Amino acid sequence: MDRIEQAVRTREQNVVTSSAAFETAGRSQTGAQQAVSPARLAFQSVGHSYGGAAVLTDVTLSVAPGEILCLLGPSGCGKTTLLRLAAGVEAQTEGVILLDGHEVAGPQGFVPAEERGLGLVFQDYALFPHLTVLDNVLFGIRRGNRPAAMDLAQRTLERMGLTRYADAYPNALSGGEQQRVALVRALMPRPRVLLMDEPFSGLDRTLRHHVRRDALALLRETASTAVVVTHDPEEAMQIGDRIALMRAGRVVQEGDPASLYARPVDLEAARFFSEVNEFETTIRDGCAMTPLGQISVPDMKDGAHVVVVARPDALLPAADGRGCPGRVVDRRFLGEIERIEVEVEGFPQLLVVRRPVRCGGLAGDTVTLALDPEATLVFPSDPDRAGGATGD
Numbered sequence: 001m002d003r004i005e006q007a008v009r010t011r012e013q014n015v016v017t018s019s020a021a022f023e024t025a026g027r028s029q030t031g032a033q034q035a036v037s038p039a040r041l042a043f044q045s046v047g048h049s050y051g052g053a054a055v056l057t058d059v060t061l062s063v064a065p066g067e068i069l070c071l072l073g074p075s076g077c078g079k080t081t082l083l084r085l086a087a088g089v090e091a092q093t094e095g096v097i098l099l100d101g102h103e104v105a106g107p108q109g110f111v112p113a114e115e116r117g118l119g120l121v122f123q124d125y126a127l128f129p130h131l132t133v134l135d136n137v138l139f140g141i142r143r144g145n146r147p148a149a150m151d152l153a154q155r156t157l158e159r160m161g162l163t164r165y166a167d168a169y170p171n172a173l174s175g176g177e178q179q180r181v182a183l184v185r186a187l188m189p190r191p192r193v194l195l196m197d198e199p200f201s202g203l204d205r206t207l208r209h210h211v212r213r214d215a216l217a218l219l220r221e222t223a224s225t226a227v228v229v230t231h232d233p234e235e236a237m238q239i240g241d242r243i244a245l246m247r248a249g250r251v252v253q254e255g256d257p258a259s260l261y262a263r264p265v266d267l268e269a270a271r272f273f274s275e276v277n278e279f280e281t282t283i284r285d286g287c288a289m290t291p292l293g294q295i296s297v298p299d300m301k302d303g304a305h306v307v308v309v310a311r312p313d314a315l316l317p318a319a320d321g322r323g324c325p326g327r328v329v330d331r332r333f334l335g336e337i338e339r340i341e342v343e344v345e346g347f348p349q350l351l352v353v354r355r356p357v358r359c360g361g362l363a364g365d366t367v368t369l370a371l372d373p374e375a376t377l378v379f380p381s382d383p384d385r386a387g388g389a390t391g392d
């Protein structure tokens, strides 16, 4: 199973296994606090500068009620800044931000953070150290029926496997447990939109997986609108209904995880989503030639310089005398898959192949590889000279 398929399956499982626990808890909240419907959040031509230096340019994005949008991109591309603008922590220098169609920041005025009805979750949990877990969770609910709020808090803690910590202080909890508490606390007042900044990045790999799965289930059960900042493409693919890929202050591509992975807008986007094999070549007779075979690109002009991009799972054992022989220089067992580095004569870079271990076909020190044309992308070498990627 390749990374995207794995990511999509995990997302589906999380939706399917979402229990009705929070809904049940939610029904008992009558009087605990006002139930607020998840909102639509929209950015229209938003720009932001610090001291005259632009960090966001012309960002237009929206998140539908109940949708989870991941802001994905490398460090410094402006993800946190966009989240801070949505939160109302600061005001953008250009454009408009709307909640359910009402301007909360823009030429018409500025609604302060505390009046936007948003929830926030950060990487560092930010729990109150002097309050118990239960009191931390109840903190955001200032008004209403205390017994009903208590009931909802206890049910939600139970839902997240935290019941035994209700009377403990945060310093007695592990990082993963603290992050679960932070999520419960943020969701208790039923925020109109939940904003999460790298919420899982402080956790180790296994813990991250579990907390992410539980967090996603809780977001689904509460039908929350959420914006999640991450620099990890795999994480974005697992949790996002949609992903906005950012670079240097701009959104360069947005869409559902499968289409972003399958049809990256440019070479840099392809590289961002996974390790890739790249072959620089020139179009001849509508084909891009590589050491592993030719790829038909009828929409590109002869003589155009291109880069053929093959993800590690697009290199396959060749059949029927096709393909190109290579020497295995490294082979790593990674659980369900293996990663193989192959040297091909006359080609300067090592090729990287990832294959499900049980598929076989590439045993031994010498292998013969071919390209899967369906999973191969072709980009102009110089993006100013021609159009975008093509799938075959």
Ligand SMILES: Nc1ncnc2c1ncn2[C@@H]1O[C@H](COP(=O)(O)OP(=O)(O)OP(=O)(O)O)[C@@H](O)[C@H]1O
Binding pocket: 050, 055, 073, 074, 075, 076, 077, 078, 079, 080, 081, 082, 231
């Ligand atoms: N208060 C500030 N004053 C000046 N520059 C800032 C300020 N906050 C952020 N920046 C700059 O704005 C740019 C975007 O920062 P931002 O934190 O939004 O990026 P990011 O994509 O969230 O990065 P990371 O993943 O590393 O957190 C960076 O170049 C950063 O140095």
